[in-house]
Amino acid sequence: MRVGIGKLSLKRKKYLRHDYRIDGEDLPQEKNRINKKALAISSVAVLFPFSLLNFVAGTYQSIRNELSKTIEKPTIFDVVGSKWEDSLSIKNLFIPALPTNIYLFSLLASTLVGFLVYSKFNYRSDENVAYGQKGDSRFTTIEEIREQYREIPEKIEVFEGYGGVPVSHYKDKYYIDQDTVNTAILGVSRSGKGEMIVVVMIDNLSRAKNQSSMVVNDPKGELYSASKETLEKRGYDVQVLNIEEPLQGMSYNPLQLVIDAWVNGDDQEAAKRANTLTFSLYNDPNAGDNAFFNTSAQNAINGIILAIVDYCVKNNCMEKVTMHNVSQMLNELGTFYYKENPDDFVEKNALDEYFKSLPQGSVAKMQYGSTSFAGEKAKGSILATANQGLQTFADKMFAKMTSKSSLDLKQVGFPKNLFFQLDERFLNKRVTVSFHKNDNKKTEINSYKIKVKSLGMCNMNFDDSLENGDLLLIRYQDEENPNKKYRLLYSLKFETLLDEKGKVVYQKKEGNEDKAEYKQQVTLIKRANTFPLEPKVKLTYSEKPTAVFMIVPDYDKSNHVLASIFVKQLYTELSMNCSDTKGKKCFRRVHFLLDEFGNMPAIDDMGGVLTVCAGRNMLFNLVLQSYSQIEKLYDKQAKEIKQNCQNHLYIMSTDPETIEEISKRAGHKTIIGKSSNESHLDADNKVTKSADQQRIISPDRLSQFLEGETLVIRALHRQDLNRKKVRPYPIFNTQEMTMPYRWQFLSSLFDTSNDLNDIDIPSLHTGLDLTDLYLNFLDFIINPVAKREYMRKQSANEVVKAELILDDVIKSLIELVKEKRNVDDPKEIRTRLAQLLLNYAKNNVVPKLDEVKYLNEQSSDHEIKRNLEELIRILTD
Known part of the structure; x- marks a missing residue:
């Protein structure tokens, strides 16, 4: 197709141009503009001699005219000898006193001199030498x-x-x-x-x-x-x-995201999240020849994580999905070798055999695969590397910290969230979610269209302001069958947050100290439901x-x-x-x-x-x-x-x-x-x-x-x-x-001299009993002969295990005392408890049962009592 050039507009569209000057926009180029300084000097070089000549000629002519009134033909000597001061006048600059040809000659000569002067001074100008061609950056003003x-x-x-x-x-x-x-x-x-x-x-x-x-x-x-x-x-x-x-x-449980993905039915996403976690544990850019062992160790731990998640979801014990249990499984089963038959020459590894028993297509089995293929010597190095990367979680204090999650990670960027699960018949359908005021008109606050994902899951973040008593409506209408419609209606109840003693927690925000703090999870009161199955719904809300x-x-x-x-x-x-x-x-x-x-x-x-x-x-x-x-x-x-x-x-x-x-x-x-290039005697430097x-x-x-x-x-x-x-x-x-x-x-608002030890930092996991979260690894041992051998070894370790449990309880009590959880107890009780803990920590003196029972009766704090009761159980056994 031909386009007429005359019809093309050369004017740029409005959004492609600007009508203001941008400093530094033009590329550096040689300055061709007039040099004002050189022009001024050259103008003086032209005008000064020309004007001086005319002034002298005009003055001479003025004196001569005055003398001609008394002398017929005045000579030059008469002019010089006269009183010429009286004839000096600025007017002589402008009165023509010479023939035209002399004026033309003088102007030509002056112009030539002026041009030479301009050229000389303009040549010396710095602007013509440096004009940004080798860089024109500068600092911002x-x-x-x-x-x-x-x-x-x-x-x-x-x-x-x-x-x-x-x-x-x-x-x-x-x-x-x-x-x-x-x-x-x-x-x-x-x-x-x-x-x-x-x-x-x-x-x-x-x-x-x-x-x-x-x-x-x-x-x-x-x-x-x-x-x-x-x-x-x-x-x-x-x-x-x-x-x-x-x-x-x-x-902070680093496996929480893995759990969430698995529960949502996305095992591949769970594997990716596990791999992200273990990358940080085993990545070493300077590993060199040992990179194979690091990568294999990472894959082995991925497999163990996914195996534990699968087991715990199936057995409804997701609180046991912890990195401490991952470490335990590696140590318990990775070091447990057995012979299926006493006459067998080769021993089998319980961990290998478990992963071999998993069905084809299992993501846990695929992750662990490279370890199964390795020879015995390489396998030992892989498992040793894997164990080394888990040392953090083997520590009891970190084991407790990483066994729970007190912060929902998404609240950092999305403090308001609605999660609900419909039955799978709504997969890939779109449901409408709306919030309403609980007034006569049921005024809509906002509404959203949500696509139902696998297993009927729906996750919705929102940024609307809600109040106590507002309504949440979830509805679906089939486009092909208008009569097929469902609705679920809740009213929202923001419940007051209470501390461990049942007292109201008040806000710390300046100006709101008299207002109660609310729980982040909103209580949903069902008002109506026509869905075939009652959906699972969870609403979290925070303005903080x-x-x-x-x-x-x-x-x-x-x-x-x-x-x-x-x-x-x-x-x-x-x-x-x-x-x-x-x-x-x-x-x-x-x-x-x-x-x-x-x-x-x-x-x-x-x-x-x-x-x-x-x-x-x-x-x-x-x-x-x-x-x-x-x-x-x-x-x-x-x-x-x-x-x-x-x-x-x-x-x-x-x-x-x-x-x-x-x-x-x-x-x-x-x-x-x-x-x-100059010399002392040279005239031209x-x-x-x-x-x-x-x-x-x-x-x-x-x-x-x-x-x-x-x-x-x-x-x-x-x-x-x-x-x-x-x-x-x-x-x-x-x-x-x-x-x-x-x-x-800023020191009055942000004082870095404040002592961290003077701040009481609350913690949900301080009194956690790790034994409550232990897995029974017998469930992961496939061979009956191996199970009997494992049980025999475990029974021999019961005494050692009791001592370890006792250590954990004492450490928990020490931390609770440091937090001043028993500050409301009588001084005598606080002193006796402190002495009991000190005797065990320093002298390894096992507490007496009667003393522990007495302290348990007199203590008021729930967590301290729970740990003392556990101590009583250990001492009784």
Whole structure:
């Protein structure tokens, strides 16, 4: 098809053009405009001699005319000897006194001189030598920062929108990046990363009108102790994943996501989630020739996890799906060899035989497969490697912590959720879910269309505000058969939260201290149901943002892996909920503030996480000492991780490669290089100019930053607050723009001198009896001969087992006393209990039965009584 050229419009469409000038938009090119300075000098060179000649000629003519009145023919001597001062006048500049040809000649000569002068001075102009051709980067001005970033008060006041990374500070205002971006924060130890950036971010994220949830890596626990009270006053649900003191903090079962997927009927997804967990346990980028054993160990543990999940779901004991039981199964069955016949030459392994007995297609069997194929020597190495990776969960304190879950991970980004299960006849059908006010008109709050997934499961996140007495309606109408319709109606009851003693728990949010706290799980009161089978429905609701502090001791890295597992599992859970949610992103923004990120164990697929997380409203802030940390930890992924950090905030580094990279990223400018060829006796000295390239900030300056100075590389911030395009020049915070330290203005709200030991951290698992969760591994032994042999060995270990149980009970009682759970008991009872525990812990003195019974009768705390009753049972047996 031919198109007439005349009909084509050369004018760009409105959305492809802008009607304003963008600084730095044009590429550098040679300056061809008039040199004003040279033009002024050359104009003077033209006009001055021309005007001087006319002035002299006019003055001469004026004197001569005056003399001609008394002298007939005045001579030049008469003119010179006259009183010429009286004839001097500015008018002589403008009165023609010479013939035209002389004027033309003089003008031509003056113009030639002026041109030569202009050429000389214009040649010497620096603009014609250096015009940005070797770099035209520069630093952002404070005026530009004000136009491009949100200005917020430096403390206390609430402000509109979200909080974010502080990119600059001027007078008493911060300028923050509210965009969905990831940030790498670079600062060597003791450079002020926490004081200038991390605490300031915790403050502004919690002060924003749109409060963000936070996940904070806190190696020393000082961020938690400094922030807890202030965050709770601002309405946060503050949780602690305490790897330093596992019995003080939240409960976290890393297998909960595996359980959820399996219960939902998706065994392949369960296998993927198990693999994500075990990757963190066994991944070693420096394994070299041992990589095979690490990978095989990972697969073996995947198989054991899935086998236990399958067993517990079938036997309705899902509370026993724990990593401690995974460790137990590996040790119990992996080390148990038997002969089916006494005359057999080869012994069989109970763990191998169990997986061989599983049906074809079992995901657990497929995961374990490589271990079954290995020779005996290789198998021993695989199982030894597997056991080594599970040492964290073999520890009794961590076993307790990882046997429960006190935090629903999705509440961090989706605090309001509805889950229900219909019967499978509704698979792939769409049901309508709506919330209504319980008024006469049953006013609709909002409605949603939900597609029913496998096993009739429906998961719906919402962001509506609900109140006590509101209605929940689930309905279905068959499009082909209008008479085939079902409905389920509930009224909502928000129940008051009570503590262990049955007392009402009140809110800690400032201004709401007299209001009761509500349970997150809403009670649903059925009003009507016409579905064939009654659906299972669960509604969780919270208006609170969540802050999770991961206290990970820097002096003991043996259990750091739990923090990395938690971060990846949280990200995975939120991402899966994003895929089920309209808009495909978290309703509440989530900031990961990973202090000492370079010292955390590698997080599975971290490069891929950073590639897509921002679009899901999850932002990562990676606090590093240098780039070399992620290069060592993530190897080939390091480049991808750096590239997906849109902001790079430099504080200070002693690593030459990091300093060099930051200096290069900041950019270059063009300067004039001069060289001279001169001698003392030469009359003509030559100076040569050339355009040279120079960093806008040198590596030397970067390595010698003053306190409070920072440099921000912000490659993706290309719009100002009015959505006009801007060029993202780097920001150098120096002099009046230096960043203040927390202690200078925030110490009253965030006091890092607070002692972690002065804070009572509640825990659900402190008094947990692990023996209640033990599995009977006889159920996993297939051969009858092997079962009898296993039972014979177990009976011989009963005495040892009783001693281990006694140790667990005593440790639980010690922790309960540390928590001051018996503070309401008489002083005598508290003293006697403390003495009993001290005698056992220090001198291994077994408590007397009568003393324990007496203490049990006098104690008031439920958990202490339960443990004392268990102690009585052990002593009686």
